[in-house]
Amino acid sequence: MTEAEETKFYQNLGRQIRAGTKPPELNRPIVCRECGPVWSMQPAAILSDSCFWCGNRFAGRPIPRPPISPEMQKILQEIGSFNRKEPVKKSAGFVGSKFL
Numbered sequence: 001m002t003e004a005e006e007t008k009f010y011q012n013l014g015r016q017i018r019a020g021t022k023p024p025e026l027n028r029p030i031v032c033r034e035c036g037p038v039w040s041m042q043p044a045a046i047l048s049d050s051c052f053w054c055g056n057r058f059a060g061r062p063i064p065r066p067p068i069s070p071e072m073q074k075i076l077q078e079i080g081s082f083n084r085k086e087p088v089k090k091s092a093g094f095v096g097s098k099f100l
């Protein structure tokens, strides 16, 4: 991909994400610590600190949800809550399985 093609690719991706539409390129279901289950791009790690949809969460825009695999379910139980409106402060830690 040339730089111009890459710019166009990400602009197009961004447009779809802002519209709350799942771009076909995002076909990897993952768990974002902030957003919960979301679509990401291969080969993303199954648990991520942030994702393509964090901007939608901040802005209150829709986030299309992937099916939750048993592996994702386990992670969701481990991390406790998500769906946060505010970013997690880096100084925040865990108490048990819940975010502070």
Ligand SMILES: [Zn+2]
Binding pocket: 032, 033, 034, 035, 036, 038, 049, 050, 051, 052, 053, 054, 057
């Ligand atoms: Zn996110």
